[in-house]
Amino acid sequence: MSKIKSFNDKGEAAAEVDFADELLVLDKGDQAVKDVVVATLAARRAGTASTLGKGEVAGSNKKPWKQKGTGNARAGFRRSPVWRGGGVAMGPKPRCYCTKINKKVADLAFRHALSEQIKDGKVVVVDALPADGKTKNVAALIKALGLTGRVLFVTDKPEEKFLLAVRNIPKAEALTATQLDVYSLLQAKTVVATKGGLDKLAARMGKAEKAEVTE
Numbered sequence: 001m002s003k004i005k006s007f008n009d010k011g012e013a014a015a016e017v018d019f020a021d022e023l024l025v026l027d028k029g030d031q032a033v034k035d036v037v038v039a040t041l042a043a044r045r046a047g048t049a050s051t052l053g054k055g056e057v058a059g060s061n062k063k064p065w066k067q068k069g070t071g072n073a074r075a076g077f078r079r080s081p082v083w084r085g086g087g088v089a090m091g092p093k094p095r096c097y098c099t100k101i102n103k104k105v106a107d108l109a110f111r112h113a114l115s116e117q118i119k120d121g122k123v124v125v126v127d128a129l130p131a132d133g134k135t136k137n138v139a140a141l142i143k144a145l146g147l148t149g150r151v152l153f154v155t156d157k158p159e160e161k162f163l164l165a166v167r168n169i170p171k172a173e174a175l176t177a178t179q180l181d182v183y184s185l186l187q188a189k190t191v192v193a194t195k196g197g198l199d200k201l202a203a204r205m206g207k208a209e210k211a212e213v214t215e
Contacts, residue, residue, distance in 0.1 A: 002118055004198070009128040011144025017125045017198065019118060023205045026119060029112025033182060036109040039099040040183045051091030054079045059086070106182075111205050113185045123191045125198055129153065133161030135168040142172070149189030154180055156196030177201045 001018040008014050059079040067074055081089040117123050124145065130137035142151055153166060153174040166174040175184060177193075177200035185191065193201065 004118065004123055004125055005121070006125040007127070007145060009126060009130070009141070011141055011146075014127065017195070019198070019202065023111070023202060024115040024118065025108065025111040026115050029108045029115075032105045032109035033113050033186070035099075036101055036106055036182045037186065039101045040181065042097040042099050045097040047095045047097050049092040050094050051088040053089075053091065054081055054087030057085070057087045109182045110180075110185075113182045114201065114205065117185060117188075117191055122189065123193060123198075125193055125195055127195065129155065129159065129162055129194060130165065131159065131161055133165050135165045138162070138165045138172070139169055142169070145190075145192070147190050147192070150187055152180075152184060152188035152191045154191060154193040154197040154201065156194060156200050177204060 002021055002024065003016045004019055006014040006017045057079050059077065061077045061079075064075050064078060065072060075083075078086065080086050114123075126141070126145075130141060150171040151169075151173070153162070153172070155162070155174065155176055158176055159174070163174050166172050173184065173188075177197045180201070
């Protein structure tokens, strides 16, 4: 059993929480994590960049001067990319940067990322989180736990008031165990989970393990 540090709602140390070692995946999954992170960042790209080609810009098809006898280089029409105000040659057009990720790869990436965080001691458990919606109480909990850098809170169910309190704190984020993704997990320096949240994370990892074994 892996041991996870536990604290009460005041930031005082409590009894450690056990996490089943058979759920951890540490011997594989590096490439899966990379693929999922790249796909996540690619999906966030707007893909709205757009330019006009020579057939789309306004302008005449008339030759600016005759073909020969002027001493100038030959020119076909004003919309050519070589002219100021002409079309753009091979410019960007709206597109989707989405990349398909196999479900088994996504599950492996999540299990490996969470396993690494648990192994490195970056996951802690708290008995309860401030539920009054006051940012100062959440900030006080972070200070009592001695946390620095980006903090990710994981709950078992949506907590609207807590979410409102957390979003006022720089480098702090709150997600449910089902919403948690690989990129958010890797960004966090510390993951603070409720006991219910940790149970759901364990169930999520166990479900992925069963799917991997049966297929």
